Amino acid sequence: MTHSHAMHRLVAIAPLPPVPRHDLLTYRIPEPLRERVRPGVRVRVPLGRQTRTGVVAAFADTLPPGELRSIVDVLDADPFLPADLLELCRWTARYYLASLAEVIATIVPASVPRPSEERALRLARRLSAEEETALARRAPARARAYHVLAAAPDTQLTSPAARAAGIGAAALRALVAAGLAEPIVRARATAAAPEDAPRPTLTPAQRTAADAIAQAVAGGGHASFLLHGITGSGKTEVFLAAAEATLAAGREVVLLVPEIALTHQLVERVRGRFGSEVAVLHSGLGPRERWSEWRRILSGQARVVVGARSAVFAPARRLGLVVVDEEHDAAYKQEEGLRYNARDLAVVRARLAGAVVVLASATPSAESYRAALDGRHRLLGLPERPTAHPLPAVDVVDLRGRTDDRKGPRLVSEELRRALEANLAAGGQTLVFLNRRGFAVYLQCAGCGAALDCPLCSVTLAWHRAAGALICHHCRHTRRPPAACPACGASALEAFGVGTEQIEAALRACYPLAVVDRLDRDAAQRLGAQRRILRDWRAGTTDILVGTQMVSKGHDVPGVTLVAVLLADLSLNVPDFRAAERTFQLLVQVAGRAGRGDTPGRVVVQTFRPEHPSVAAAAHHDYAGFMARELDRRRTLGYPPFARLVNLRLDGQDGAAVERAARELAGRMRRRAPELGLGEESVVGPAPPPLERVRGRWRWQILLRSGDVRALRTLAAAARSALPGATRAPVRLVIDVDPYSML
Numbered sequence: 176m177t178h179s180h181a182m183h184r185l186v187a188i189a190p191l192p193p194v195p196r197h198d199l200l201t202y203r204i205p206e207p208l209r210e211r212v213r214p215g216v217r218v219r220v221p222l223g224r225q226t227r228t229g230v231v232a233a234f235a236d237t238l239p240p241g242e243l244r245s246i247v248d249v250l251d252a253d254p255f256l257p258a259d260l261l262e263l264c265r266w267t268a269r270y271y272l273a274s275l276a277e278v279i280a281t282i283v284p285a286s287v288p289r290p291s292e293e294r295a296l297r298l299a300r301r302l303s304a305e306e307e308t309a310l311a312r313r314a315p316a317r318a319r320a321y322h323v324l325a326a327a328p329d330t331q332l333t334s335p336a337a338r339a340a341g342i343g344a345a346a347l348r349a350l351v352a353a354g355l356a357e358p359i360v361r362a363r364a365t366a367a368a369p370e371d372a373p374r375p376t377l378t379p380a381q382r383t384a385a386d387a388i389a390q391a392v393a394g395g396g397h398a399s400f401l402l403h404g405i406t407g408s409g410k411t412e413v414f415l416a417a418a419e420a421t422l423a424a425g426r427e428v429v430l431l432v433p434e435i436a437l438t439h440q441l442v443e444r445v446r447g448r449f450g451s452e453v454a455v456l457h458s459g460l461g462p463r464e465r466w467s468e469w470r471r472i473l474s475g476q477a478r479v480v481v482g483a484r485s486a487v488f489a490p491a492r493r494l495g496l497v498v499v500d501e502e503h504d505a506a507y508k509q510e511e512g513l514r515y516n517a518r519d520l521a522v523v524r525a526r527l528a529g530a531v532v533v534l535a536s537a538t539p540s541a542e543s544y545r546a547a548l549d550g551r552h553r554l555l556g557l558p559e560r561p562t563a564h565p566l567p568a569v570d571v572v573d574l575r576g577r578t579d580d581r582k583g584p585r586l587v588s589e590e591l592r593r594a595l596e597a598n599l600a601a602g603g604q605t606l607v608f609l610n611r612r613g614f615a616v617y618l619q620c621a622g623c624g625a626a627l628d629c630p631l632c633s634v635t636l637a638w639h640r641a642a643g644a645l646i647c648h649h650c651r652h653t654r655r656p657p658a659a660c661p662a663c664g665a666s667a668l669e670a671f672g673v674g675t676e677q678i679e680a681a682l683r684a685c686y687p688l689a690v691v692d693r694l695d696r697d698a699a700q701r702l703g704a705q706r707r708i709l710r711d712w713r714a715g716t717t718d719i720l721v722g723t724q725m726v727s728k729g730h731d732v733p734g735v736t737l738v739a740v741l742l743a744d745l746s747l748n749v750p751d752f753r754a755a756e757r758t759f760q761l762l763v764q765v766a767g768r769a770g771r772g773d774t775p776g777r778v779v780v781q782t783f784r785p786e787h788p789s790v791a792a793a794a795h796h797d798y799a800g801f802m803a804r805e806l807d808r809r810r811t812l813g814y815p816p817f818a819r820l821v822n823l824r825l826d827g828q829d830g831a832a833v834e835r836a837a838r839e840l841a842g843r844m845r846r847r848a849p850e851l852g853l854g855e856e857s858v859v860g861p862a863p864p865p866l867e868r869v870r871g872r873w874r875w876q877i878l879l880r881s882g883d884v885r886a887l888r889t890l891a892a893a894a895r896s897a898l899p900g901a902t903r904a905p906v907r908l909v910i911d912v913d914p915y916s917m918l
């Protein structure tokens with residue numbers, strides 16, 4: 176068979192779900208389906224004795240060995256994955272060393288919901304007369320189902336009505352799969368009518384930024400911006416205005432947020448502006464809701480997509496603008512399965528789609544800031560708040576030498592106590608921030624000193640008094656406390672350490688008349704609790720809110736006039752080259768919660784390291800100063816953004832086998848590196864990470880480091896061919912490109 180002869184008769188299909196140890200599968204296109212098979216459409220293909228759905232990834236031109244089977248049916252008239260999205264999948268697979276089938280399966284909603292489980296279906300697309308005739312010939316049962324649905328009142332059909340009309344579930348399912356019908360999902364909370372939403376007049380700085388973005392969108396090509404606006408400077412208004420301009424230009428908008436649960440307020444603002452045109456995508460959606468949102472985006476009904484990291488793969492067909500809000504946030508890094516960074520992919524997607532990307536933050540990441548300094552992003556600035564008040568004044572309280580204040584609730588210093596009381600007396604709200612990492616309570620035997628460790632992870636279990644349970648913060652292993660110490664048998668287990676619960680209780684005891692509330696992962700796990708806590712906080716009912724990282728972002732509460740950081744040092748004492756940057760960002764973001772209303776705000780930061788650059792710069796709201804130093808340090812040390820990292824993590828149940836495999840792999844990497852022009856400093860390790868064992872599996876890791884991205888990727892690919900990534904392999908290799916966490 177000649178090359179051109181084979182071309183367009185064979186296709187490479189990504190099966191859903193992927194077939195283990197295979198990437199794409201090749202099929203023949205039968206003559207009658209020739210016109211309808213295009214990259215991005217879904218097809219039905221035989222696989223073993225089953226028929227499966229798959230996505231056409233590309234035409235193929237080489238005959239694979241073995242028997243070649245044919246596509247059975249084509250499910251979409253228009254590509255289910257628009258061209259730029261399919262291209263993004265390819266890019267993602269290449270860059271993150273995953274298979275294309277795996278990437279496609281990760282981004283496409285899990286499965287078509289079974290219509291028998293649906294309350295009702297509605298007609299999604301009308302067929303032309305020719306299409307109807309064709310359908311009647313090809314699939315008579317489906318054609319009949321289509322007719323009944325198309326003729327139903329409001330073109331909607333409930334399951335009982337379908338049964339009454341003698342239409343089987345299989346036919347309905349096929350209609351949905353073909354994009355002709357869609358399930359009617361429970362009515363969403365009614366969005367405010369767009370006209371009702373308040374619309375402030377943009378400040379000159381906001382106007383300049385919004386116009387620059389809108390002009391770039393109107394230009395029709397790719398452009399990228401870094402919007403650096405201080406906390407409360409009105410960045411949201413800028414991208415809402417830019418989004419309006421994008422819609423007016425007939426193109427679509429994707430707005431990425433770090434965590435949807437924490438950005439409820441923002442989602443409401445977007446809904447208030449764009450009403451039913453908004454689709455929301457996040458990992459908390461059930462398959463049915465996810466599917467429904469995908470349909471609304473694909474059909475063009477929803478032209479503004481708001482979502483967490485997976486929304487970077489939203490199937491918008493004419494993408495014009497991608498905004499990444501709080502672009503510095505580590506939540507954009509997916510840490511399980513396909514380990515991608517949605518912020519970085521947003522830039523790639525925009526490039527592939529000929530769209531504009533805006534990265535926005537009050538504390539841009541070192542990576543994005545350096546890119547802006549290099550001219551790879553255009554820098555837009557919002558240096559002031561539109562409201563009456565400037566950034567809050569920050570008092571740094573030096574805890575050194577005050578050993579009395581160090582333990583327990585005494586972590587509230589005299590200065591902080593005074594500030595808190597003054598703020599309570601003035602009727603202001605106070606945010607008390609604890610860094611979760613490091614704030615926990617442990618049970619320890621006062622007799623022999625033994626602590627209770629997780630049986631599966633190398634960490635101590637945290638004591639949650641309210642739940643009466645010991646919980647592992649890594650695997651959520653939970654157990655009741657034992658009556659006696661398992662090591663020495665003495666009944667002398669005592670609680671040590673400080674946690675949010677203790678701080679909350681202590682503040683309650685000190686200020687019995689104040690309303691004290693707490694927001695952290697534990698509190699938020701109770702159904703509806705998070706919403707209630709934030710509602711009371713916003714309404715001003717709560718006087719003091721004790722919280723972890725969850726309270727540091729996203730909330731715009733005008734009544735907050737005091738923010739207290741109990742111990743700034745905790746995020747500094749972490750073995751991670753980003754520790755200083757993270758601490759700075761955290762402090763600036765938390766401090767930024769204060770003084771957003773008409774009354775100026777105040778911030779008290781307690782620390783044992785007042786002279787540390789992260790603390791000192793945050794106290795002066797000095798982003799540029801901090802970043803200049805930080806970038807110098809990174810350049811000297813050879814860390815990102817001046818080099819790229821790839822972390823090779825091996826894990827398995829047999830610790831010795833993992834170590835052996837790690838040493839062997841490191842040796843192989845060292846031998847290979849020079850061929851790729853990499854020096855010996857580019858392979859670091861192997862070493863056990865600080866967290867040696869998680870969920871019963873021992874870990875070892877090798878760090879690859881270089882400025883040469885291609886060589887690095889080639890080296891990592893060689894590692895992949897040496898070791899499997901399958902979860903059940905005795906020693907498994909997880910490749911983390913541009914890692915964010917190396918614990």
Ligand code: ADP
Binds near residue numbers: 376381410731771
């Ligand atoms: P950021 O996202 O930069 O933290 P927001 O967009 O949430 O800031 O804006 C902070 C506050 O300022 C919000 O309450 C918002 O309604 C208000 N605001 C934004 N722009 C203006 C403006 N031009 N005039 C008056 N208030 C504004």
Ligand code: ZN
Binds near residue numbers: 631632647652870
């Ligand atoms: Zn554990």
